[in-house]
Amino acid sequence: MNNTVISVHNLVKKFGSFVANDNLSFEVYAGEIFGFLGANGAGKTTTIRILSGLSKPTSGEVNVAGFDAYDQTEQIKKNIGYMCQKFSLYEDLTVKENIILYGGIYGMSRSLIRKRLIELLAKLRFQEYENRMISDLPLGLRQKLAFSVAVLHEPKIVFLDEPTGGVDPITRRQFWESIYETASRGITVFVTTHYMDEAEYCDRISIMNDGKIVALDTPENLKKQYNAGTVEEVFIKIARPV
Amino acid sequence: MKRFLGFVKKEFLHIFRDYRTLFILFGIPVAQILIFGFAVSNDIKNAGVAILDLSHDEITLKLTDKIISSGFFKKTETLLNYKDIDRVFKKGKTKAVIIFENDFGRKLISEGKASLSIIADGSEPNTATLVTNYTTAIVNDFTTELAGPVLNNSIRISPEVKMFYNPNLKSHYMFVPGVVTLILILICALMTSVTITREKEFGTMEVLLVSPLRPIQIILGKVMPYFILSFINVLLILALSWLVFDLPVKGSLILLLAECMLYILMSLSLGILISTVSANMQQAIFISLIGLMLPTVLLSGFIFPIENMPKIYDYISSILPPRYFIVIIKNIMIKGTGLMYIWKETLILIIMTLVFIGISVRKFKIRLE
Numbered sequence: 137m138n139n140t141v142i143s144v145h146n147l148v149k150k151f152g153s154f155v156a157n158d159n160l161s162f163e164v165y166a167g168e169i170f171g172f173l174g175a176n177g178a179g180k181t182t183t184i185r186i187l188s189g190l191s192k193p194t195s196g197e198v199n200v201a202g203f204d205a206y207d208q209t210e211q212i213k214k215n216i217g218y219m220c221q222k223f224s225l226y227e228d229l230t231v232k233e234n235i236i237l238y239g240g241i242y243g244m245s246r247s248l249i250r251k252r253l254i255e256l257l258a259k260l261r262f263q264e265y266e267n268r269m270i271s272d273l274p275l276g277l278r279q280k281l282a283f284s285v286a287v288l289h290e291p292k293i294v295f296l297d298e299p300t301g302g303v304d305p306i307t308r309r310q311f312w313e314s315i316y317e318t319a320s321r322g323i324t325v326f327v328t329t330h331y332m333d334e335a336e337y338c339d340r341i342s343i344m345n346d347g348k349i350v351a352l353d354t355p356e357n358l359k360k361q362y363n364a365g366t367v368e369e370v371f372i373k374i375a376r377p378v
Numbered sequence: 379m380k381r382f383l384g385f386v387k388k389e390f391l392h393i394f395r396d397y398r399t400l401f402i403l404f405g406i407p408v409a410q411i412l413i414f415g416f417a418v419s420n421d422i423k424n425a426g427v428a429i430l431d432l433s434h435d436e437i438t439l440k441l442t443d444k445i446i447s448s449g450f451f452k453k454t455e456t457l458l459n460y461k462d463i464d465r466v467f468k469k470g471k472t473k474a475v476i477i478f479e480n481d482f483g484r485k486l487i488s489e490g491k492a493s494l495s496i497i498a499d500g501s502e503p504n505t506a507t508l509v510t511n512y513t514t515a516i517v518n519d520f521t522t523e524l525a526g527p528v529l530n531n532s533i534r535i536s537p538e539v540k541m542f543y544n545p546n547l548k549s550h551y552m553f554v555p556g557v558v559t560l561i562l563i564l565i566c567a568l569m570t571s572v573t574i575t576r577e578k579e580f581g582t583m584e585v586l587l588v589s590p591l592r593p594i595q596i597i598l599g600k601v602m603p604y605f606i607l608s609f610i611n612v613l614l615i616l617a618l619s620w621l622v623f624d625l626p627v628k629g630s631l632i633l634l635l636a637e638c639m640l641y642i643l644m645s646l647s648l649g650i651l652i653s654t655v656s657a658n659m660q661q662a663i664f665i666s667l668i669g670l671m672l673p674t675v676l677l678s679g680f681i682f683p684i685e686n687m688p689k690i691y692d693y694i695s696s697i698l699p700p701r702y703f704i705v706i707i708k709n710i711m712i713k714g715t716g717l718m719y720i721w722k723e724t725l726i727l728i729i730m731t732l733v734f735i736g737i738s739v740r741k742f743k744i745r746l747e
């Protein structure tokens with residue numbers, strides 16, 4: 137378990153005089169589900185952009201999947217998956233075409249894409265949807281598919297940026313089942329969310345406030361430490377001090 | 379490279395799946411060419427004229443006959459007095475009334491001078507000017523013919539006017555290059571700016587940026603299909619103008635196609651630039667349509683000559699790429715000139731392309747930071 141896939145030491149990111157990430161340090165281990173919480177504007181998005189190679193740190197050491205976030209962003213991008221709140225699938229392409237497209241972008245061979253496509257369709261019981269347009273699928277199915285596509289190339293880490301925004305509880309529940317399944321295959325899941333009940337499902341969570349990480353531990357330990365019944369109470373005690 | 383090709387293929391799928399895009403790409407150019415070519419015409423053909431002949435002699439009959447049989451006019455009515463003029467114009471079919479004065483023929487022979495009036499319907503200034511010009515020309519021609527036997531005592535100089543490059547003054551010569559210029563910039567800039575902002579709006583741009591595709595590959599991949607399709611468009615328009623309007627390319631076809639490629643490239647980079655400054659598709663459409671279409675039609679020299687505009691419009695038009703391309707395409711298509719006479723315009727287009735690309739890359743990098 138103690139195999140580090142993301143290590144961040146004293147990460148600082150400034151935009152002009154505004155400090156978005158103020159001296160962050162944390163580690164994420166292989167195969168864990170790491171919840172990255174914080175109020176809007178706390179600096180979560182900035183951190184995710186740096187970890188996924190979209191933006192460079194101002195200072196500090198950042199290592200993702202064994203690569204440096206300053207000058208090895210190309211390698212980082214090959215080893216991660218990404219899914220955001222807005223759907224990453226093209227609505228005017230079919231299920232199959234989307235899978236072929238993303239497989240191709242990640243440099244997978246034709247035969248490997250074909251193999252994964254069949255596996256994926258079987259796993260999701262999606263066979264009859266193979267040639268359907270994404271726009272014809274219900275929201276829940278699209279979301280599951282988007283997640284499967286994000287891990288199609290078996291990345292070391294997958295970043296999920298508020299993946300369950302605007303989705304009903306049953307679909308969210310099902311979605312978390314696929315997250316567990318993915319983590320059990322050894323893929324690290326780095327997830328941000330606004331739903332505190334989802335935070336309970338994570339192996340460890342960190343809570344950000346004003347650009348700093350103010351808490352980082354397992355949900356159980358945090359609840360004990362802050363004498364709270366739920367993660368939600370912990371979050372309110374930390375992020376909104378009275 | 380394989381990643382890139384898969385991405386290009388996806389862009390083609392977007393285009394072919396969306397009938398609106400296909401219509402804009404191919405329907406509009408064909409419609410424009412046909413509409414401009416047939417409907418918007420500066421030539422006159424069978425314009426209605428009414429005759430008020432107060433003299434009614436051999437010469438007036440001959441002249442009337444010459445005017446009517448010229449092919450430009452057809453007689454709508456024969457009027458009896460001045461009061462009818464207003465009535466006949468109000469009916470709308472008649473564009474001009476030709477009035478011969480009393481004793482027209484006798485005066486012409488005895489005094490060597492007679493007058494006739496041409497009254498045109500000024501509510502349509504363009505037609506009015508054309509009709510009066512054509513009539514005057516026919517009358518002049520007629521006097522010259524007559525002058526031989528009858529008026530041999532006076533000395534006359536009769537200029538013989540010839541129109542170089544466009545002997546029949548056909549308006550297609552003006553519209554086809556204009557439409558190519560308008561269509562290409564409109565389609566290329568509009569389509570690229572919309573397709574890129576669409577990815578931004580749907581959130582797929584984010585995913586593409588996180589993927590191993592480089593930003594330059596993303597942009598090229600999005601633009602490449604439009605480059606190819608626009609080039610097919612050029613071939614289509616040229617074929618159409620050749621088959622339907624009999625308008626050949628006088629100069630080098632290769633040079634023309636190369637210049638078209640340059641212009642398409644310029645328009646595409648302008649589209650990328652528009653996409654970097656607009657937040658959503660509506661904005662991109664708005665900027666492309668209003669910002670490009672009107673100035674191109676009005677200020678590029680497509681319809682109205684720049685020389686006749688106030689100086690300030692001249693300055694504005696000098697930052698419009700279509701102004702230069704219209705010179706290039708007219709020169710190659712109609713005059714048949716080579717690169718020697720259009721290198722300046724070509725150079726300006728190249729510089730504009732580089733500037734647009736430069737600004738876009740800068741903007742794109744700032745967004746990524």
